[in-house]
Amino acid sequence: MKTMRKVSKALEDYLEALYILELEDKPLHTTSVANKLQVSKPACTKAMKRLIELKYIDQKLYGSIFFTYQGRNIAKEIYHRHTIIKKFLMSLGIDRITSESDCCKIEHVISDKTLRAFEKHTKK
Numbered sequence: 001m002k003t004m005r006k007v008s009k010a011l012e013d014y015l016e017a018l019y020i021l022e023l024e025d026k027p028l029h030t031t032s033v034a035n036k037l038q039v040s041k042p043a044c045t046k047a048m049k050r051l052i053e054l055k056y057i058d059q060k061l062y063g064s065i066f067f068t069y070q071g072r073n074i075a076k077e078i079y080h081r082h083t084i085i086k087k088f089l090m091s092l093g094i095d096r097i098t099s100e101s102d103c104c105k106i107e108h109v110i111s112d113k114t115l116r117a118f119e120k121h122t123k124k
Contacts, residue, residue: 007054009108012078013037014047015056018065019075028065081107081115088118 007015017036021028034044048065051057056071067075085106089099110118 007056007074011047011051011054012108013104014044014051015071015075016078016082018057018067019072019079022067023079029063030065033065078107081110084115084119084122085110087122091122 014033014037017033018028021032021036026032030041030044030048033048034041037044048057048059051071052059054071055068056074057065057067059065082103085103086099089102090096094102
């Protein structure tokens with residue numbers, strides 16, 4: 001469960017947003033990602049260029065974005081961490097909105113060992 005740490009916290013957020021949009025069957029375009037993350041389109045464009053440089057995504061003519069094999073695996077892992085942490089926090093009685101907000105912060109710094117413990121706890 002080890003994420004390649006070439007990816008900054010901000011880029012992890014972009015990969016996760018792309019993955020969620022893909023799961024929701026929504027178009028993967030810079031505008032949709034910017035809207036999802038509530039960031040400016042220029043900031044999003046800059047992040048997409050960096051993800052292309054890292055070979056985590058690619059972009060077709062007319063702006064459609066798609067994952068590379070490695071990019072999808074990393075995005076899936078980030079989303080998995082997010083889901084586990086959110087479930088764990090909610091199992092403690094923390095409301096959905098607070099759990100969502102807190103897990104977005106925790107997911108970037110949690111160790112694999114702690115994540116496995118959270119996952120074990122939520123499967124009980």
